[in-house]
Amino acid sequence: MSASTTYIVKRQGKRPTEAFKAEKLHASIVAVCLSVQAPIGQAEATASSVCNEVTVWLDEKPEVTSEDLRRKAAIVLEKYHQDAAHLYKHHHMVI
Amino acid sequence: MDAINPLATIALAGLIHASFQLSISTLTLLGSHTVGARASKRRLLKLIYGFSFGAVLMTLLTVSSVTLWVQIAFGNMVPPLAWATTCGLLLGLSVAVWIFYYRKEPGTSLWVPRGLARYLMSRTKATHVTAEAFGLGITSVVAEMLFIIGPIAVTALLLIELEPILQLTGLAVYTLTSLLPFLFVAALISNGYNIGKIQRWRAANKGFLQFIAGCGLIVLAFCVYVNQVSQGVAIGGGGL
Numbered sequence: 001m002s003a004s005t006t007y008i009v010k011r012q013g014k015r016p017t018e019a020f021k022a023e024k025l026h027a028s029i030v031a032v033c034l035s036v037q038a039p040i041g042q043a044e045a046t047a048s049s050v051c052n053e054v055t056v057w058l059d060e061k062p063e064v065t066s067e068d069l070r071r072k073a074a075i076v077l078e079k080y081h082q083d084a085a086h087l088y089k090h091h092h093m094v095i
Numbered sequence: 096m097d098a099i100n101p102l103a104t105i106a107l108a109g110l111i112h113a114s115f116q117l118s119i120s121t122l123t124l125l126g127s128h129t130v131g132a133r134a135s136k137r138r139l140l141k142l143i144y145g146f147s148f149g150a151v152l153m154t155l156l157t158v159s160s161v162t163l164w165v166q167i168a169f170g171n172m173v174p175p176l177a178w179a180t181t182c183g184l185l186l187g188l189s190v191a192v193w194i195f196y197y198r199k200e201p202g203t204s205l206w207v208p209r210g211l212a213r214y215l216m217s218r219t220k221a222t223h224v225t226a227e228a229f230g231l232g233i234t235s236v237v238a239e240m241l242f243i244i245g246p247i248a249v250t251a252l253l254l255i256e257l258e259p260i261l262q263l264t265g266l267a268v269y270t271l272t273s274l275l276p277f278l279f280v281a282a283l284i285s286n287g288y289n290i291g292k293i294q295r296w297r298a299a300n301k302g303f304l305q306f307i308a309g310c311g312l313i314v315l316a317f318c319v320y321v322n323q324v325s326q327g328v329a330i331g332g333g334g335l
Contacts (some may be wrong), residue, residue: 031131037293083291087127090298093202095121095212095219 006058010051010066022051025073027035036083046080098261101253104318105124105265109272111315114308115242116297118150118235119267120203121219121260123293125228126284128220136225140285145225147274147281149232157236157243160263162251173252175327181248182316182324188245189312195299195302196308198240203294207238245312248271249319 006020026047033043053076058064074089125146129139169177198204204212216233222228234241250269252260284290297304 032127034133035127035131037130037287037289081291083295085291086289086295086298089295090202092216093125093198093200093204094294095117095203095205095207095215 004005006061009063010071011038012065017063020064022055025054025069028053029077029084031075032077032088032091033081033084036081036087038081038084043091046084049080050076074087098257098264100322101257102261102265102268104248104315104322105253105269106272107311107315107318108249109269111308112154112243112246112269112273112312113276114304114311115239116203116304117205117239118232118274119206119280119297120205121215121231121235122146122277122280122284123290123297124216124219125231127290127294130290134223141225142222143285145228146232146235147278149229149234149269150236150277151232151274152234153236154273155266157240158247158250158254158266158269159180161244161247162254162266163249165248166255169252169255171255173323173327175254175324177252178323178327181252183320184248185245185312185316188242189316190310192242192312193309196264196305201298203297204303211238211271220310225265243273246315252323282324301319310323328331 008020009017009018029047029050030043033046034040038046050073054069054073057072058069074085077088078085086092122143123254125142126139129142165173165177188251195206199294207215215231215238218227219231222231247269253284280293283293
């Protein structure tokens with residue numbers, strides 16, 4: 001089974017389940033890297049690395065929750081940029 | 096010299112107001128999403144200025160309105176009973192701050208009801224318009240009213256006993272001190288400071304901020320008791 005057929009359960013099933021899209025994850029990692037003032041090149045490179053590792057992690061899984069996906073992406077991101085990882089991990093817990 | 100004591104107490108009340116964090120949380124969220132969306136520096140500055148102007152204006156209007164209501168109710172002399180009630184309010188708020196100001200989960204999430212927090216977050220992330228940022232600045236002050244009403248009540252009671260020119264000075268002192276950390280964070284974000292570092296610092300020190308806010312309310316209650324309640328009872332022969 002490839003990562004493209006992994007389904008993401010969003011908000012504990014309150015929103016429709018959708019197939020994993022690496023480009024959405026990539027865009028969100030780029031955005032969070034930019035928001036901590038990382039240069040655009042570094043943000044793109046970091047996002048690509050994170051997407052690759054997360055895609056490998058998803059490879060064996062038919063279904064994961066969006067929280068799991070975010071948690072895993074944050075763990076991988078922490079290796080590249082700790083401030084970005086903190087913002088990414090806690091983005092629902094700011095207010 | 097008579098004005099120094101009330102103005103110093105107003106400054107203390109303003110600093111306690113400053114230790115509440117909803118406006119700063121909303122501002123960091125606004126900054127991180129605007130920068131992350133590759134918006135221009137000009138748009139970022141416009142949103143931050145709009146938000147800051149909303150917060151400053153709402154603080155000024157709230158203090159002015161409460162002062163007006165208090166003046167209509169008491170005239171220019173505050174009865175000791177009102178001071179004693181305010182002391183009780185401050186002590187109650189200090190316990191409430193210690194118990195539930197920050198949620199017991201990672202990050203910097205506050206006591207704010209989740210529905211309101213979700214609304215604030217979704218609008219803050221989506222806003223591209225200065226007018227909406229201005230409205231969010233206003234909302235962030237209103238949403239924190241439960242906690243800031245204590246320091247604002249003390250300020251209003253002190254202001255009505257001052258001369259008109261000193262009332263304006265007191266209003267300015269309160270607004271400036273209550274928004275100092277907020278304006279500091281706004282200046283940092285405007286100048287391209289790493290928002291992740293700000294958030295990590297806030298998350299790491301939230302327990303300290305919570306403790307300081309609660310202690311500040313107790314100190315303010317003590318000041319009010321010593322300067323107003325005990326003196327009022329002594330002079331007035333027990334107006335309670």
